[in-house]
Amino acid sequence: MNLKKINLYNFLITLGLVLLLTSIQTTLWYQWFGRTPPPPFWLIVSIYLLIFRQPFVSLFMIYILGLAVSVFSAIPLGMLLPTLLIMAVIVQYVKSRFFWPGLRYFLISIFLSTLLFNGILILLSLVLQKNPTPIYFFRRLIEVLLATITAVPMYHFLKWLDLKMDPDMALAQGERE
Amino acid sequence: MNWLNFDLRKGFLIALVVLIPLISINTQQSPRATGWYNKPFSWIAEKIQTSLFAFSESIHGTTRLYLNLVNIKRENAELKKENDQFKIQLQLFEELKKENLRMSLLLDFKEKTKMEMIAARIMSRDLLDDHATIQIDKGLDHGLKAGQAVIALGGALGHVFRPQAKTSLVLLLTDRFSVIDGVIGRSRARGIVEGKNLNGCALKYVEKSEDVKAGDLVLTSGLDNIFPKGFPIAIVENVENKSFQASLRVDLKPVADPDKVEEVFIITNAKQVDLTISSNPVAPIAPSPNESEKNQSL
DSSP, rough: OOOOHHHHHHHHHHHHHHHHHIIIIIIHHHHTTTTSOOOOHHHHHHHHHHHHHHHHHHHHHHHHHHHHHHGGOOHHHHHHHHHHHHHHHHHHHHHHHHHOOHHHHHHHHHHHHHHHHHHHHHHHHHHHHHHHHOOOOOHHHHHHHHHHHHHHHHHHHHHHHHHHEEEEHHHHHHOOO | GGGOOOOOOHHHHHHHHHHHHHHHHHTTSSSSSTTTTHHHHHHHHHHHHHHHHHHHHHHHHHHHHHHHHHHHHHHHHHHHHHHHHHHHHHHHHHHHHHHHHHHHHHHHHHHHOOEEEEEEEEEEOSSTTTEEEEEEOOOGGOOOOOOOOEEEEEEEEEEEEEEEOOEEEEEETTTTTOOOEEEETTTTEEEEEEOOOOOEEEEEEEEETTTOOOTTTTEEEEEEEOOOOEEEEEEEEEEEOOOOOSEEEEEEESSTTTTTTTTTEEEEEOTTTTTTTOOOTOOOOOOOOOOOOOHHOO
């Protein structure tokens, strides 16, 4: 298999995983825990792609993920995609300055990126929407903390998936990064 | 034979041998009493037997106790398991009972109203906290269209926002983009019900001269042609009349809480039903906040 095919298969699996996890987040979590903020699985996967994929490839991928998860929400794409774009640019910029492979870097990235995502969403909503989104400070904080905790098993799973799909590529990424 | 040489000792022994059975025959006459001659043996035998019996009993007892313990433990475990099963069954029955009650209320409501409605179940909620939406298990295939009113037994919930083939996204009253034309039931003061946050909404553009008090029930005006006229929306929580504002600031608490509702109705045709003047028993009665909580719990 050539690299393009591997990338495509990997992305299709990731997309399926995001749809599954988002369904769990919106349906099962809601049925079991009610209004308790759930961990944003889709965001964790998006940030993983931003960190461990090439900049343009990752941006393309998170746009498709954004498109996929928008069916689970009333958020307009005009809000979601610009938020993802700004977040992606900042994450890539920081990554080009500071990067070390490993779980600790990923956890720090998840914590800061989910904070960043919520911050950008609030700011963009203030600028673009007539009725801006409420701040919901504690709910968002809980979400960020849950994302950081959930990121541990998800990191291992996504890394395992990368290695299963193509060990050479995963190792090459590690060297490159 | 020389009789003079009679052995006295021998004779005595023979006499004893003959006499003992005779004596014993005599003692047969009172068999219930222990003779004096038996008493020592009886005493010793009694002691030995008692000791042996006690020893045997103690072994039996210990063995029985151990066996009983094992049995009790097993029985206890079985009973516990049985008890747990009964508990689960009881819970299921309770849940079924509640569901049955809820369903019969819904059926009653659907049968008595003139409106055309489709029943649906709530499946999930919005991915982000920024929007208050729920997903229901009915969509375009069931005849749903964007903009149709979604109600629960207690009151209005929202409207169909984005119908898909088998499911639909419902924009709740509390979403910041939700707008419904409303009227205060008591004073008929008009306003627009707008979503505010996850738990509340506000009645906007109410003239300052209007009579609005905390506890008033806000009803649908029917002007939007989505909701039937006179259906409960929310209860006034707080009213502020500030000099620098052009209208009253009225905070509302929705009557129907989507977190406590499992089944909803989508009104496909309101048929110009006016619930405020209808004598129909399903016409909602203005509930107090406590009553609305009871309704929601149903």
